[in-house]
Amino acid sequence: MNAISADVAAAAGAAGGKRALSRFATLRFRLILSVALVHAVLMGAFVWEAVRDQSAAIRAQLLNRGHELVSLMAVASTNPLLEENLGSLAEVTARVKHQPGVVYGEIVDVRGDVLASTDPARVGHRDRRSLDVNDTFPLKRGDHVLDLSRQIVVAGQRVGAVLLGLSTRGMDTALAGTRDRGLLFILAALAAGSAAAWALAMLVTRRLHALIAATRKIAAGNLDVRVNGGSRDEAGILADAFNHMVASLQRSSRAVQHEHDKRTEAERLACVGELAASIAHEIRNPLAAVINAARLLDEGALPLEDHAEAVTILNTESQRLQRILDDFLRFSRMREPRPVRGNVTALVREVSQLLAHDPALPERVRIENHAPESPCHASFDPDQLRQVLWNLMLNAVQAMPGGGRLDVATECIGDQVLVTVADTGDGVPAEIVDHITRPFFTRRKGGSGLGLAIVQRILMQHGGKLWIDSQPGQGTRMRFQLAAA
Numbered sequence: 130m131n132a133i134s135a136d137v138a139a140a141a142g143a144a145g146g147k148r149a150l151s152r153f154a155t156l157r158f159r160l161i162l163s164v165a166l167v168h169a170v171l172m173g174a175f176v177w178e179a180v181r182d183q184s185a186a187i188r189a190q191l192l193n194r195g196h197e198l199v200s201l202m203a204v205a206s207t208n209p210l211l212e213e214n215l216g217s218l219a220e221v222t223a224r225v226k227h228q229p230g231v232v233y234g235e236i237v238d239v240r241g242d243v244l245a246s247t248d249p250a251r252v253g254h255r256d257r258r259s260l261d262v263n264d265t266f267p268l269k270r271g272d273h274v275l276d277l278s279r280q281i282v283v284a285g286q287r288v289g290a291v292l293l294g295l296s297t298r299g300m301d302t303a304l305a306g307t308r309d310r311g312l313l314f315i316l317a318a319l320a321a322g323s324a325a326a327w328a329l330a331m332l333v334t335r336r337l338h339a340l341i342a343a344t345r346k347i348a349a350g351n352l353d354v355r356v357n358g359g360s361r362d363e364a365g366i367l368a369d370a371f372n373h374m375v376a377s378l379q380r381s382s383r384a385v386q387h388e389h390d391k392r393t394e395a396e397r398l399a400c401v402g403e404l405a406a407s408i409a410h411e412i413r414n415p416l417a418a419v420i421n422a423a424r425l426l427d428e429g430a431l432p433l434e435d436h437a438e439a440v441t442i443l444n445t446e447s448q449r450l451q452r453i454l455d456d457f458l459r460f461s462r463m464r465e466p467r468p469v470r471g472n473v474t475a476l477v478r479e480v481s482q483l484l485a486h487d488p489a490l491p492e493r494v495r496i497e498n499h500a501p502e503s504p505c506h507a508s509f510d511p512d513q514l515r516q517v518l519w520n521l522m523l524n525a526v527q528a529m530p531g532g533g534r535l536d537v538a539t540e541c542i543g544d545q546v547l548v549t550v551a552d553t554g555d556g557v558p559a560e561i562v563d564h565i566t567r568p569f570f571t572r573r574k575g576g577s578g579l580g581l582a583i584v585q586r587i588l589m590q591h592g593g594k595l596w597i598d599s600q601p602g603q604g605t606r607m608r609f610q611l612a613a614a
């Protein structure tokens with residue numbers, strides 16, 4: 130993965146990885162819920178209003194009819210009452226009895242005695258209901274009869290009254306029917322609204338999901354991915370903008386990759402040249418000694434007593450050549466790193482403890498390990514990073530033959546892990562600081578001069594970098610950084 134796609138991967142990781150969608154946090158769920166709620170509230174209000182209107186109309190109709198019937202009864206009963214004609218009064222109640230919805234009808238005299246009734250058994254009873262009628266809505270709970278009455282007054286004199294009971298069951302059934310139909314209507318509207326919202330949500334979120342999937346592919350390093358623009362609405366415009374952005378990202382990525390390849394090739398060539406120069410420099414002296422000794426032996430010009438010395442020179446110098454060749458092969462055959470995510474802090478502690486227990490460690494060298502409270506993680510090849518740390522710490526210890534302090538620190542700074550190895554040794558003169566990382570550069574007797582070259586090469590392969598600060602006579606500070614993981 131190149132640098133740009135790595136950045137995108139990091140961003141997508143933050144968005145996609147950490148923000149795993151809960152089922153109820155999805156746009157689709159919220160859209161359906163809001164449309165369903167709006168539907169339910171609006172339909173509920175509409176049905177409630179309709180039931181209220183219908184109920185008022187039916188009640189008014191029932192009351193009108195009741196008043197009409199009571200008035201007719203009163204008119205028809207006036208003369209028979211004055212004449213005390215019970216037969217005519219009975220005819221009036223008999224006629225009323227056949228009217229639809231009539232529960233009872235009675236005619237009473239001024240004392241409240243029933244003179245005629247739709248229920249003949251009640252004739253002769255005294256009825257107090259003429260004083261206690263229930264003719265307004267709402268009726269008492271469980272009461273399904275609307276009671277009405279009318280006083281019969283002749284020349285300012287009360288002569289009796291008519292009582293009428295009308296059943297409200299028909300009205301109640303009609304209202305319950307309207308309510309049930311309204312409820313069904315609400316449910317149907319809810320279902321239809323939710324289905325419509327679901328379809329709409331699918332339409333919108335399908336495109337969003339396509340965008341999310343495409344972003345994830347880009348994060349995985351595939352910059353060839355594009356999304357289908359589809360219609361000319363906002364989602365289509367977003368898809369076009371997205372495709373445009375990916376195309377320009379791909380162009381920049383190619384340019385960066387090209388630059389990177391060019392630089393890597395140039396660095397490789399420079400490295401080869403530098404290495405060749407180093408080897409040439411290293412082998413020049415021993416090779417000259419070998420050639421010289423061989424030539425002297427060959428020419429026979431060498432006195433016999435010097436032959437043994439010439440052979441010794443041939444032996445030691447050719448062995449030196451052999452060692453240089455072995456070192457060179459070891460350096461040039463370094464394998465590619467096999468990075469895994471690991472704890473840098475723990476590895477630093479492990480190597481510094483290993484060094485602290487090394488019997489070759491000068492007695493007066495004190496090792497201090499500064500580790501952060503929470504460990505720093507990075508992606509690295511454990512064997513190779515262990516070698517980097519070992520080479521740096523060993524160099525530091527070797528720079529303090531008379532003792533001193535070695536400080537090793539790990540720090541997690543933003544998305545970087547910084548490791549510092551600082552000593553209070555003899556330091557490096559400013560004019561050679563730039564050379565000490567060259568292969569075979571050494572100022573130490575018995576040193577191969579490959580320690581820092583290996584460090585630098587491993588760090589480069591890990592995408593890291595080595596910084597060297599040194600004050601001759603005061604000490605050296607080596608730092609390198611790795612991308613945190």
Ligand SMILES: Nc1ncnc2c1ncn2[C@@H]1O[C@H](COP(=O)(O)OP(=O)(O)OP(=O)(O)O)[C@@H](O)[C@H]1O
Pocket residue numbers: 520524525528552554555556557565566570571572573575576577578579580581582605
């Ligand atoms: N911490 C240090 N303080 C002072 N000089 C240093 C330090 N680290 C490295 N140097 C100098 O840099 C030179 C190169 O170091 P490098 O580790 O590459 O090789 P080396 O230590 O000489 O040999 P070896 O291959 O055994 O490591 C050393 O010889 C030494 O002079």
Ligand SMILES: [Mg+2]
Pocket residue numbers: 520523524576580581
């Ligand atoms: Mg070394």
